Amino acid sequence: MVQLIFRKFEELGTLNAVLQYLVTHHIQIGVRVLSGPTKGDLEWHRPNRATLQNLLRHPTYAGAYAYGRRQVDPRKKKAGRPHTGRVVKPCEEWLVLIKDHHPAYISWEKYQQNIAQLKSNQNRSNEQGHPRQGVGLLCGLLVCGRCGGRMAVQYSHGQDHHRYICAREKVDYGGEICQHLSGACLDEYVVDQVLQALEPAALELSLAAARHLEEDRLELDKVWHQRLERAQFETDRARRHYQLVEPENRLVARQLAQEWEAKLQAQQQLQEDYERFCCEKPKQLSPDQQQQIRRLAQDLPALWSVPTTTQAQRKEIIRQVIDKIIVTVEGTSEQVQVMIEWSGGFSCQAQIIRPVAKWTQLSYYPQLCERLEQLVEANLTTDEIVDCLHQEGFRPPKRRQTFTREIVQTLIRHLGLRPRPLPKAREPLSEHEWWLPELAVTLGMPTVTLYNWVRRGWVKARQQPTSPKHWIIWADEIELERLRTHRQRPVGDILRQRWKGKVPTIAIPPE
Ligand SMILES: [Zn+2]
The missing domain is CATH 1.10.1660 (Multidrug-efflux Transporter Regulator; Chain: A; Domain 2)
Known part of the structure; x- marks a missing residue:
């Protein structure tokens, strides 16, 4: 099976293609269990991207023994997290490398070719997939409401069109795309919400809310101080009780010592909790800063649309006010549930309409057909039918806002609806x-x-x-x-x- 994977990679050239090949042919990958009660057993897993990548990158399949492939890069290390900052180094920087150490699946030259191929694939996808100045305003913020995965942005026709796509299942396991939607409609909605949230009136509300929050915290702080005082009092009392006891009463003394220690521990715990409470304190804005924000809010809508404002700046503003956007497409229909989680904990939900390709994807397709049938039976002309559908709020699929005669006639033909000649049936x-x-x-x-x-x-x-x-x-x-x-x-x-x-x-x- 390992042979097959190497052969296929040579033939197809990308991880994705190999993954797709394995999935299509229902080939599973054998994995040794590294821990737990079944340690050492061979288990069969569905193929996934990470395992394939590891297999192609690991020198052991080229018969080499290596040590120090992964080394800690101090710049990437995060304070307080001992396992962060490990990066895979190129083979020239490994600490130990012994070639021809054991029987190999592939030659060392082949191994290096594979590594180079993976690297060039990666560079290509970086160039294509993530233009830094891309139009996708929301990449990095979107979470799939179906599976909880991150949604990515995908460009077509250069950078003119983009869509947001949840493809974790596809990328990692060669499965299906989870959901996707046109980027323009979501961007438009979110930008609208952001500008509304930053309107002067809305801003005053949130400044006022921040003041209330501060008042609430002062109240809470008082309660904390009372609790701390009581804890101090109880510790003092326990200490006095212990000090007063005669040394001969060993049993009593031991009991009182334990009580004193318990009180001390409780007090210490409380003190730590209080310190945590103080750390969580939200940042306060000075009156000057508040004034500055108010001035900016006045100018924001104008600044947003001028050509000198870059897409990166717009992205930055959105990221300042929004933590996360959860997107759920209803089935394959045009309806999309959008939940915006604002920084500060407030969230709001709405439904937006995405363009869909087919009539049958429209959530109101059955009603539309029924209505069309009625209108045709009532012997209305095509123009009249068009008017009627508009009045009743129906919209065609794709990006169209209005029906035309041709659209309606095509649909009528497609549905096999035919008005009967009046005189005969009357x-x-x-x-x-x-x-x-x-x-x-x-x-x-x-x-x-x-x-x-x-x-x-x-x-x-x-x-x-x-x-x-x-x-x-x-x-x-x-x-x-x-x-x-x-x-x-x-x-x-x-x-x-x-x-x-x-x-x-x-x-x-x-x-
Ligand atoms: Zn998903």
């Missing part, structure tokens, strides 16, 4: 009955509007009992007059009356 009408489109012409109003009146129950209408279910409206001379008057009233008027819950002034004509 049933004979009774007295004072009208077909909806004809009445619309008589009243001089758009068919869509009349159709909306039907839906709102503002006219007396029925549907033809047999399919196609065309609308038939009842209107005698008086009703016609009423509808004409109704038509001249502003829509806002009519809606307002309904809004107040009043009985509509339009009377339904008697049977």
Whole structure:
């Protein structure tokens, strides 16, 4: 199996391709258990990036013995964490290297070629994948709401388009992409939120909140001091009790000594807790600094958009106010849940719309189809259908905001919807009955509007009992007059009356 991996790397040239190959062929990797009760056993794991990389980089497969591959770089060491700062050194800097130490899978030359290949892959992906001045404002802040992994930014068409993608499962295990969304829509939303949060009014609120926090802390500090005093008092008392006891009463003395020690320990613990409380104290801004921030807030929206402001500066501002953004795409639909965690602990949640490629991805696709079918059956023209869909708030997929005749016609054809020719299907009408489109012409109003009146129950209408279910409206001379008057009233008027819950002034004509 090790042979296979080396052969495949030579053939395919990248870790990703090897990983993909192993996953496609359901090949597992054998790993020796290093600790625990089953130590030394061979276990079979699904292939992952880290294991493959380790295999390709490790000199033992080239028959070499090496010591000191990983050395501590003092610059990368973090204070208080003993295991940080270890870096893998190039082979010239290893402390010990004995070639031809044991039987090898690959030659030393091959090993060095592989290392060089890995390095050049890495450089290439650095150049392509992470332009420093990239448009992806939010990289590093995004967390996948599905799996908790970090989301990365990916560019296409140079740097013009970017998307955010959760690909941990794909990169590490050759699995599927977890979720992705267009970068522009998320950037736009977050920038909007950031600018709102930094508006002068919002800023005053957070400055006030900081003051409240300070007052709260003063209160807490008082409570702490009372607790510390009580602890001091109790320790003193225990000490006095111990000192007063006669040395002959050994048992009592031992008991009191223990009590004194317990009190001392409790007091010390409390003191440490208090010191921690003091360390966690949030930074206070001086009045000068506050004034400076207020001035900046006034200018920020203008500064944000001028060309001299770099993308790096914008990123920096966003990072100052936001800790984390959790993104969850609902299924494969256009709906995305976004949770922003602001620095300072406050968080807010919203739903945004991402562009999707297919009609069927739209969360309202079933409703849209149903509505379209109704509109086609009602014999509306394509233009009328377009108007109607816009009025009802439907949007097509991709980045489009509006429907066009072509889009609607394509969708109608795709769904196999066909308006039937009117005359054949029509049933004979009774007295004072009208077909909806004809009445619309008589009243001089758009068919869509009349159709909306039907839906709102503002006219007396029925549907033809047999399919196609065309609308038939009842209107005698008086009703016609009423509808004409109704038509001249502003829509806002009519809606307002309904809004107040009043009985509509339009009377339904008697049977
Ligand atoms: Zn994920």
